Amino acid sequence: MRRSGDHRYRSAGRVRLAAVLALSMLAVLLLNACSNNESSVFHTGSEETALDNVSRVPWDYRIVESTVGDLIGSDMTISPDNELMPNDENYATGDKVWALQYMDAELTTDANERSNVQLSAWSTIKTFKTQADAKNDMANLKVPVTTEVDLVGVYKTQYKDQTRNFAVLELPSGNRIKQPIDDKRYTELEKKKKVSVQLEEIHDFADYDSAYAKFRGWAG
Template identity: 75%
Template sequence: MKTYHKFFRTGLGLFLLAALLLSGCSSNEPSVFDTSVSTSEDTNVSRVPWDYRIVEGTVGDLIGSDMTVLPDNELMPNDGNYATGDKIWSLQYMDAEMTTGANQKTDVRLSSWDTIKTFKTQEEAKKDLANLKVNVTTEVDLVGVYQTKYKDQTRDFAVVELPSGNRIKQPIDDARYKELEKKKKVSVKLEEVHDFADYDSAYAKFRGWAS
């Protein structure tokens, strides 16, 4: 009986060790955006998808299975079997590093544009872009409205909380100030910018009032 228990404990230990090794070796395809979040006592830093665009270019030199794209001579995989001189369209993305301090103020640092995919036609590129930048109308929380005065001038502002959790301030006129003064929810237009490699990850940007 002691031998059996000893064998059982040894087998269980080997099984757990193998499971740990397998989990350490497995990996999923990383997102094009580093959406990792780091926090400290005073700050919260996250990286979110910010924008996409389509850029027209020309195939330059062919280097093995890669190609350069003019005018910037960016090196890209030649997945479309392009030839030198071909016109192509590139889908480029930009992400943003957002740092929120203890005072809830968010600083945004934008990355440079980077190419993730090329297309033979502009129409094909626009189809992908339409799925990555989506316009929606929805209700969000209205944090409040307030006024500032300087000499004889008065300015009105509204603060709303977007689905991403960040709060934004928008200037408004006197009529909208009176309309929103006692509201808790407000209808707005948003642009959802989705992660190319992880569509469920998105960042919502304010694009105007819905009414």
Template identity: 80%
Template sequence: MTRNGTRHPRSGRKFRFAAFLALSLLAVLLLNACSDNEQSVFTSGTSVDGQDMVSRVPWDYRIIEGSVGDLIGSDMTILPDNELMPNDENYATGDKVWALQYMDAEMTTDANQRSSVHLSSWSTIKTFKTEGDAKKDMDNLKIPITTEVDLVGVYKTQYKDKTRNFAVLELPSGNRIKQPIDDERYKALEKKKKVSVKLEEIHDFADYDSAYAKFRGWAS
């Protein structure tokens, strides 16, 4: 303070600098906390009106090539989307990386077992130094299988002079899907209760024992 009670300009600059350092440290701590928060994708519950079942499941994985941007504490940003990830491999700015990304789906199932699906955007969950290592990890999360599932039934629809056939299947996840079929398959499935299909198991990266099965075609 000066004699007339006003604050000295130099003390004001010191105060602003200290405040800036405190805010910067807080931001880094918050970012580090976010990067360590890995939770299972699977959730389930009911809608607001209590009529529909709403669940979230892992939907797909992919690998993209990127590069390291800014380094922030023990984290890094991945270009081109500037996603913040832990820098566990001590990457340097400009290093090439392969990022494993996932997409989840919010599924709403009504009382008649009809489902609507809303897909999320892609999010990065892990980075690798080589594309081969990234593919090995993804191959453990997306697994093709052949199995039998319940055939709910087949039916026909007609509009003017056009007829279409459909088969309704119940997947291991419990939801039902509708697949278009030709006349030959309609006759083959008409009296069946089970059918052999190709599925793809999409495993939860945070809880491998949990998986969602997607229809990938007929096995015969």
């Protein structure tokens, strides 16, 4: 009887050991599967591609005549948007000031290198006592440039009896734009690879080396 009981005990022990080993192997396999799938769960390829095609660029500046409103400590509010700004010039309520405002843009480029632009609201970044001072400051941020750019090509579209011509340019920023052109310019550009244009470089006031070039016309 004792031997039979020992035999049953050893058999049960082997069964329990096999079960433990099987559960351990299953746990290892599950952990490996989770590890291998971690990037696909938290970071999909499409999300990474989309992020690579989105950039924020400086878009424009303007000068707006404003009025000083409430004084709050060392700050002030200015109309018409009631923005809070540092009162570095010790303005008084009711004083007229010239506000330099800034707009940036979220630029999305698709697989065909076509751009979609989402503009921000205007925000005031600095105030001046005179319009001349404001214009002098803005002149350093909006810089006209005449240069050569790559001409991707020209093409025609036709709808009923109307024909329209377009030129596709690649700007120094890398994005491509299309511009309507007349028949004469179409003939001039048809076989060219480079073309002279007028651009306006919009520099970021917080990082001057960051700039975006905007097409402003044909040179020559």
